[in-house]
Amino acid sequence: MNTPxxxxxxxxxxxxxxxxxxxxxxxxxxxxxxxxxxxxxxxxPQNFEADVVRRSLEVPVVVLVxxxxxxxxxxxxxxLQQLVEAAGLSYIVGxxxxxxxxxxxxxxxxxxxxTVIALxxxxxxxxxxxxxxxxxxRTWIDALVTQVGPQLSGLQAAAEEAPEDPRLEQALAALNxxxxxxxxxxxxxILAESPRDRDMIQARDTARLLKRLDPAGRxxxxxxxxxxxxxxxxxQFTAAxxxxxxxxxxxxxxxxxxxxxxxxxxxxxxxxxxxxxxxSLFDAADPRVTAARTKMASALF
Numbered sequence: 001m002n003t004p005x006x007x008x009x010x011x012x013x014x015x016x017x018x019x020x021x022x023x024x025x026x027x028x029x030x031x032x033x034x035x036x037x038x039x040x041x042x043x044x045p046q047n048f049e050a051d052v053v054r055r056s057l058e059v060p061v062v063v064l065v066x067x068x069x070x071x072x073x074x075x076x077x078x079x080l081q082q083l084v085e086a087a088g089l090s091y092i093v094g095x096x097x098x099x100x101x102x103x104x105x106x107x108x109x110x111x112x113x114x115t116v117i118a119l120x121x122x123x124x125x126x127x128x129x130x131x132x133x134x135x136x137x138r139t140w141i142d143a144l145v146t147q148v149g150p151q152l153s154g155l156q157a158a159a160e161e162a163p164e165d166p167r168l169e170q171a172l173a174a175l176n177x178x179x180x181x182x183x184x185x186x187x188x189x190i191l192a193e194s195p196r197d198r199d200m201i202q203a204r205d206t207a208r209l210l211k212r213l214d215p216a217g218r219x220x221x222x223x224x225x226x227x228x229x230x231x232x233x234x235x236q237f238t239a240a241x242x243x244x245x246x247x248x249x250x251x252x253x254x255x256x257x258x259x260x261x262x263x264x265x266x267x268x269x270x271x272x273x274x275x276x277x278x279x280s281l282f283d284a285a286d287p288r289v290t291a292a293r294t295k296m297a298s299a300l301f
Contacts, residue, residue: 043095045103059089059152062144081093123206124246201280202281205277227239233263243255250292257295
């Protein structure tokens with residue numbers, strides 16, 4: 001297995017501009033001609049929220065963040081497309097071309113290409129880097145569908161549900177333009193009417209996290225920056241957000257717990273509050289949450 005290509009953001013050359021245009025044209029054509037949910041999609045900033053995050057509330061969504069420059073990426077792309085087309089919409093595969101849409105790759109916070117991330121219930125549940133044999137890939141997906149799929153509503157059941165609140169389209173439009181404050185305001189308005197709606201709480205808190213992280217406007221790797229300044233609480237917060245979005249919540253939890261052990265007073269309380277906020281994005285029974293809460297108790301006392 002070759003070492004995964006490192007993803008480095010920077011100025012786009014003409015080939016990347018062409019690839020960006022082609023990716024968006026392909027996505028538009030797919031949306032215009034598709035009937036019902038497509039098993040395989042190209043992920044863009046425009047369809048990220050609807051076809052990845054919200055779709056993962058219904059079935060697992062497997063996202064490949066890759067590049068045509070990598071043979072491993074291209075093989076994974078071929079294998080995943082063939083597997084999903086025979087899976088009867090038990091899960092969906094999305095492809096992110098990191099060259100064509102670097103802002104989407106940055107939103108996932110990947111550190112290497114290719115990276116495959118599985119989402120369920122609106123959040124990352126597992127991931128791996130680099131190429132995999134198709135048999136290993138099939139086994140990994142089967143476990144994902146078996147373990148995560150039954151916890152979701154399913155595409156057929158979701159189609160039979162009542163129409164969703166039209167205000168969610170306003171929130172989606174705001175997220176697509178990077179107006180996180182507007183999206184948060186919509187979610188808060190809905191929560192004022194239904195304060196126990198867990199999906200809306202998660203959507204609002206996720207929007208808050210994305211606002212803090214601001215992946216499109218970031219010019220440095222937040223994890224590298226934090227590791228270079230271990231005493232900078234704000235940089236540790238940003239790195240934890242990035243690790244969380246990248247599908248490595250345990251790293252985010254451990255980062256903040258380790259930071260707590262070095263602090264006292266109000267600063268320690270501030271870190272605890274941020275940790276509790278991230279923990280709240282998971283089910284309380286999740287073993288990762290249980291383990292983190294145990295470590296947090298030790299760090300506090």
